[in-house]
Amino acid sequence: MGTPIYIEDTSYRRNCFQFNICMVIDGNQHHEPYRDIAQLLAMSFQTLEVETKLLSNPREGTSIQAILAQLRQQLNDAEECFVCTDSCHAISFKVRRWTPALTRIEDETAVPVPLVDLQKLLDPERRSESQGPDLQQALPFSLDPALAAVLPLIDGVRSVQTIANDSPLRSDYVVMILRHLIHFDLIHLIPSITLDSRYRLTPAYHAVLEDVEKGQEAVQYVTAGQLDGKDLAEEDRCKVIQRVMALYAFVACEGKQLEQFKQEEAEEIAALDISLRHFVTWGLLQGYLERVEDNVGSLNKEQADELFRLRTEHIPNRKKQLKEQGLSGKEVNQDDKVQEMVQRMQMLRNVEA
Incomplete structure (x- = not known):
């Protein structure tokens, strides 16, 4: 890796001088952190060439090979360098390497x-x-x-x-x-989508019920562009959004498999021109759904039903009632009854997980 330098000056035989100081880096290493080093080396040697003709006409006793060897050793040993080229000039800088905070991919089936x-x-x-x-x-x-x-x-x-x-x-x-x-x-x-997958709702599901614009996006996505909520009358648009969001509650009902949901709701899915893959993908992307692993969870049927009702009915209905009374979102979340139900829901979720 290097940064090519071009110096235009009539003092040179061809009115210009070109050079490139390069580093050899392990092919398995991420190269981005080394770009700054390449630029610093190029800038340093460019300055020395302009001021002292270090590369094109080195002074007697000056070895470019020795300078490069010292730079290489010091950068490898301490990630900083201070190499004198003569009694008045030196190449000196400290490396502050960084690596992008990239998300690790743990599951190759994702x-x-x-x-x-x-x-x-x-x-x-x-x-x-x-x-x-x-x-x-x-x-x-x-x-x-x-x-x-x-x-x-x-x-x-x-x-x-x-x-x-x-x-x-x-x-x-x-x-x-x-x-x-x-x-x-x-x-x-x-997560990969298969017919034997099971899903559950998350608290983010309730927010979309009050966001018409997000609901329109959901309708367009889950129908693979076949139906655009913006093209419908307001009353029809709200009904379609409600029908789509109701399906998310059904797919997460009592831990049923996706194949069972597909069979039970086949008529509604066909009526709305819904693509099942797009439907599940949108839910996962927006955080409405999360996949439930088959080997995880210890809730009995009564607890599972209670958790489902808390997520889909009790908590959202209580919040809606409080908002209709003029309370702000912060005040709604601080309501004693809401906090009690949320704590109970979180406890059940911990048992389930």
Whole structure:
């Protein structure tokens, strides 16, 4: 890794001088932290070349090879350097290396779901023609060939392992690319969706019942774009949102498997043109749903029913009643009855988990 330098000056034979001081780095290391070192070395040698002609016409007794060897040793040993090039000049700086706080991918069966149109990111013309600012600013780094090879494989269906297998790149490179995409909020990992999966609601489920705009997004997503809530009359729009959100309560009812939910609600799913995969994916992305592992949980049926009612009826109804009385969100959450039910719900969840 190095930073090429070009110095234009009539004192040189060709009116310019070019050089590049390079470091050799382990291929398994993340290269980003070393870019600052390469730039500092380039700036230091550029200054010395302009002032003393260190590289193009070194003084007698000055060994460029010896200077580079000292720099290499000091940077490796102490991550700082102080190397004199003559009685008046020295190369001196301290390295403060950093590594991006990338999310680790623990489960290779997890599925990366795009949060933006990744195909548009592959096409600079389509990205620049986009109406909104999201796609124009979504990619905060250059689109290199490795990234371009992985993006088409991220379709919300393939798992991390499948993408790594289908990609021409090494598996560890693919995982590193996915970690960067997660870091920049371009994709999100969700558990793999299978018909034997079980799900439960989270407290975030109740918030969408009061957010019409989020409800419209939910309708558009779960129908894979077949139905846009904005195109409906207000009364019909509210009814469709309520029907969709009611299905989330049913899929998390009494720990039923997704296949059972699909069979029981087949008529409603067909009537709303819902894609089951999009339906579950949206719930996981928004935090309405969380997957329940088969080997986890010790609630009996009575406790499971109580937990379900607390999540879907008692707590949201109490909050709605208090808000209708003019209380603020903070005051609602501080209500004694609400806090008591939330504590009971949390206790049951701890037992369940």
